[in-house]
Amino acid sequence: MGQYHYLKDVVTLALSEDKCVGCGICIEVCPQGVIAMNNGTAHLLNRDDCMECGACAGNCPTEAITVEAGVGCAAAVINSALGRTNDACCCIIEKKGASCC
Numbered sequence: 502m503g504q505y506h507y508l509k510d511v512v513t514l515a516l517s518e519d520k521c522v523g524c525g526i527c528i529e530v531c532p533q534g535v536i537a538m539n540n541g542t543a544h545l546l547n548r549d550d551c552m553e554c555g556a557c558a559g560n561c562p563t564e565a566i567t568v569e570a571g572v573g574c575a576a577a578v579i580n581s582a583l584g585r586t587n588d589a590c591c592c593i594i595e596k597k598g599a600s601c602c
């Protein structure tokens with residue numbers, strides 16, 4: 502089995518730093534380490550690592566984060582794993598010895 506790689510610039514994740522109050526909850530719940538604190542405000546480190554699980558947006562008290570959860574990568578990977586579909590729209594599986602685009 503190869504390793505998943507996410508496609509570039511397809512994620513719906515967005516952060517409004519003006520609305521952020523710096524509570525840090527999004528950082529605690531993100532399984533991908535996408536968000537970090539920068540001078541008291543949440544900051545996106547690498548949007549392309551986001552799997553659109555929705556945990557950050559669902560737990561943000563000020564609605565500073567938006568993401569279309571359940572329609573992107575996480576849903577595609579879960580559906581694929583359950584045999585519902587064969588395509589995972591936001592990522593590819595790199596086979597051993599193959600080069601990634």
Ligand code: SF4
Nearest residue numbers: 531551552554555557
């Ligand atoms: S949607 Fe999930 S993976 Fe993406 S930044 Fe939020 S918590 Fe992290």
Ligand code: SF4
Nearest residue numbers: 521522524525527561
């Ligand atoms: S959960 Fe919302 S308010 Fe709290 S640090 Fe993250 S973006 Fe800012």
